[in-house]
Amino acid sequence: MQIEKDKIKKIVNEFTSRTFGTENPEGLCFLTCFPISILLETHQIENSITCGDAPRNNSLVNHCWITLDNEGTVLDQTIRKFDPSMESTNFGKIDENAVKK
Secondary structure, three states, X not given: OOOOHHXXXXXXXXXXXHHOOOOOOOOOHHHHHHHHHXXXXXXXXXXXXXXXXXXXXXXXXXXXXXXXXXXXEEEEOOHHHOOOOOOOOEEEEHHHOOOOO
């Protein structure tokens, strides 16, 4: 399946702008992933919610994101909780970002 990056980012950014907007999404990763996963499914975009640990302040914290394919393409709509200067939706390969490695 060809992933339509621009379409997916638009869907996700519209959702997050109406929910937590520019606020820090601390503690909202799963609570945001779940409805976004359903929303993507309604657009026939296959996905799964992935949870793991991410580095933060010299320790590991639980974090969730959406996996879009078997090649490691992921969507992280709450990555700003790690770095508020980042774009609100991080889209790319899992190994391209230190938080998701």
